[in-house]
Amino acid sequence: MFTIDDLADRLGGYLPQGEIQQVKRAFYYAEQAHDGQRRRSGEPYVTHPLAVANILANMHMDHQSLMAAMLHDVIEDTGVGKEALARQFGAPVAELVDGVSKLTQIAFEDKAVAQAENFQKMVLAMSRDIRVIIVKLADRLHNMRTLGALRPEKKRRIARETLEIYARIASRLGINTIRVELEDLSFQAIHPMRAERIKRAVSSARGHRRSAIRQIQNTLQQSLDDEGLAGTVVGRQKHLLSIYKKMRDQRKSFNEIMDVFGFRILTEDVDSCYRILGVVHNLYKPVPGRFKDYIAIPKANGYQSLHTTLFGAGGMPIEVQIRTREMEAMANNGIAAHWLYKAGQTDHPIAEGSRARARSWIKGLLEMQRHAGDSLEFIEHVKNDLFPDDIYVFTPKGDIMELPQGATVIDFAYSVHTDIGNSTIACRIDRHLAPLSTRLESGQTLEIITAPGARPNLAWLNFVATAKARSAIRHALKHQQHTEAVQLGRRLLNKALAAFETSLEELPEGPLPELLAELGLKNEDALLESIGLGSRVAHVIARRLVDLQHGEETAPGPAAARQQGPIVISGAEGMVIKFARCCHPLPGDPVVGHLSAGKGIVVHRAECRNLAELGDDPEKLFPLEWAREIDEDFPVALRLQVESRRGLVAELAGVVTDADANIERIGIEERDARLATVNLTLAVRDRVHLARIIKRLRNLSHVERISRLGN
Structure with a gap:
């Protein structure tokens, strides 16, 4: 059984003795606080925080993170409060523990709301200290490793939450070692039989192909040695969930996927990466279109590497990744590499870049949180935003912007700045005007055209791909509706007050606050908004205001005054x-x-x-x-009785276009062999414009009757 002394020995490799003693003190404190508590498996509860600290030690996390790991369940599961922890171990550790702790179980309507509220709390804690999420991921990883004692349905629920949220966050922060294990453990909990079959098949296939793998590995290594390049070739294993996803999504058999051999080459510097790329391309022919340079353009989580696919002996596909050892540490530990390098008291630019990207991502989460209507809407945005495949586009100044696959012009505008997104009216892609709904492709250069009075369009929600754009549009539309409803409410109330020969501006100060208190409304805008949205009738509100002014029931003024x-x-x-x-x-x-x-x-x-x-x-x-x-153009519906003939739609469209109108929708119903009914929806300016169009359509010999629809 793993003990605190075993952990202390491991920490001795990178932490000073004083900090190790503080970690041990936190362990003994947790051991005492959890005394008598046991896990479902029957083990003493303190084995869990000790295991979480051990996972963090593998990542070379600092002593405060390790102390928080020891104490992370103390606030929730024992009588110890945050203030007591702050007195014992200092405010930073207490804040970390509070951030990692789950919310006290509130009586939410359902479990989904509770989980969403918990996640919101965690995001706020992350914004104060990114270590919160790293400790939380280690906590979730150990819980996933020990799912065995739980009921099957609870296992599946926890595994789905892990896949949807925690594995994606680990990916977003570049912590690949934790992501892979979380995904495989979740897959095994959700689909135990499929996972077991794939695991056995992988083991069998690896045994059969061991000699082929060794031969390719030796050939690659010999080529590097011949060129005098320092590089180590290692085999790369596919993990269970990625194999299953490829079989399911690409409709491939297990053998087709396992026939692709994967290798990773680790070297000392970036220059060597590109030299090695040249060597492997000379050795085996590259597959066209399968080269990716993530060193020049890193992924959002800081991942850097060269990826290429080659035709091996007999046409066998070989996937090769080439990266420096620092990039390898970054790929495995992500944001945690910041602490791994700090352990040596030297900050590393790769780790610092990852930390900056993580801060930027969390800033985006906080912005989404402010705009979201509720916690469930927020967590849906986060799920959509957590790490789809990326494309790279350029601003007119040559800056690179990273967007998810399927992103549109509007997504790009909002990724630059929310105000730019809100005021977008047009766009140029590679110097040519393009629709705002255009799906973007890597390498394009975009120029956004804005106008001061422009506003988001409700239709944008039908095609945007990023959570930031979606939440910003919804927020702007809510604000827009509120402003317009207040303005309309003011017009309606003043019109109603005119019947009593007064107006909102002429009323004394007393009646309005009294009415607001009576209706339980916060301010005048809330009252006007409710009138503008039709929730309250302006005439009733006007009569009540005048009654409160005079202290008695008031009759409207003369009819002339009422008809304003x-x-x-x-x-x-x-x-x-x-x-x-x-x-x-x-x-x-x-x-x-x-x-x-x-x-x-x-x-x-x-x-x-x-x-x-x-x-x-x-x-x-x-x-x-x-x-x-x-x-402005307005829709209008027409019904035409016509003789069926070839080229009918083209002829009708020509007449409408010549009359300077647009066809929004067209439908044809065959009545019999000779006659057909055509339903047209047109966009026209006004009634006169419509009359001109109808006159032109009537001049067509095969049009027998035209009627305007609208009950």
Whole structure:
């Protein structure tokens, strides 16, 4: 059994004696605090924190991280508080322990909310000290190693959470050794039979191919020695989950995947990496399109290496990775390499770069957290953001930006800055104008065109790929809707107050605060927003304000005062004025507004039959009027009865285009062998524009009848 003395011996290799004594003191404190507690397996509980500290010792973590590992369950599982730990071991250790500790079990509606809240707390702790997540990953790794004592369904739940969150975080921070083990242990817990079969097959295949692997390894090593290049060739093993994913996603058999031999060449410096690449390309022919240079452009987690695939003897594929020993340490330990190098009291640029990238990632998480509506939305953003494949694009100044596969122009704009994303109106890709929904490819140069008054579009949510863009767009749209609802609410309330011969600005100070307290609202904006979104009726609020002013029930003023004229709309009001899809109103149509709860004003044509059903509450219906100048297109639906003939759609499209309109949707229903019904949705400027289009369509010989739809 592994003991504290065994750990102390290992720590002696990189920590001073005084710090080792502090780690031992933390162990004895934890041992006393957990006295009498046992794990599900029956072992004393203190074996768990000791094992977590041992995992961190493999990564050469500092003494405070090791002390936090010893004490990480003390706050939750014993009567010891954070303040007591701070007095005993100092504030930094107490903060680390508090960050790693789980939340006290709150009565959440379901487990998903509880887990999301826990993760939010952990992100905040990470922002203060990145070591929190490293200790947490070591804690999760030991828990995964000892899942055996749990019920099968609980094993699967913990394993899925590990795959979705913790393994991805380990990947994002570049801690490859922990990521691989977490993924394989999770795979074994979720699919035990599949994992066992693959494990046996790997063992068998390795035995059969041992001589071939040794021969290739010796050939590569001999080539390096002949060229006088210092490099060590080692075999590279695929782990269980990666084999399973390739079999499933690429629909390959086990033998096809195991026929690819993997090797890694470790050398001393970057210059040697490129020299070795030349040697292996001379030895075996490279496969076109399979070379990646992660040294010149590192991955987001700091990973650096040269990757190439070669045609070996008999066409056998050989995958080779070439990297320096520092890059190897970085690939295995990621952000933890910062402490590995600090143990020698020398900071290393690779480790420092990784630390800077980790800080940048956590800053992005905090920004997402501020924008997210709730903890579940936040954790969904994090899952989407945790490490898809990357592409690399350039700014006009030549700076490299890293984005996930499938990212669009809008994702790029938000990755530069949230304000740039919010005000984007157009883009040039390689100096040519391109749609904002364009999927980006590596190597492209992007120039974003912005305008001061521009705002995000709801449609952007349909194609953005990054969590940062999605959360920023949602946040901006919520803010936009709030602003527009407040403005509309003010217009509606002033119109209602005009019936009492007053206005919001003319009311004395007393009635409004009194009404806000009565309704349980925080401020005037909250009241106006609820009116603008249709949750409260302006006329009722106006009457109550005037009653509070005079202390008695007040009748409206003369009819002339009450009829202050219709509300003027321009079609560009945004999210709180919408146009009914049932009747498609156009500028020039007589229109009526209906106040719909949570939506604001919905504009209908005055003859729309749906108004009869909505008219049961006359307070929610009021006249509207179109503005004189409207610079916007509106949808309108037409139905045409036509003779079936070849080239019909092209002919109709030509007429509509010549009339300076766009076809948004077209559908054809065959009625019989001679006649067909064509349903057209057009984008037009106004009623006059529509009349001109209909006149041109009627001039076509095969069009028998045209009607405008809208009940």
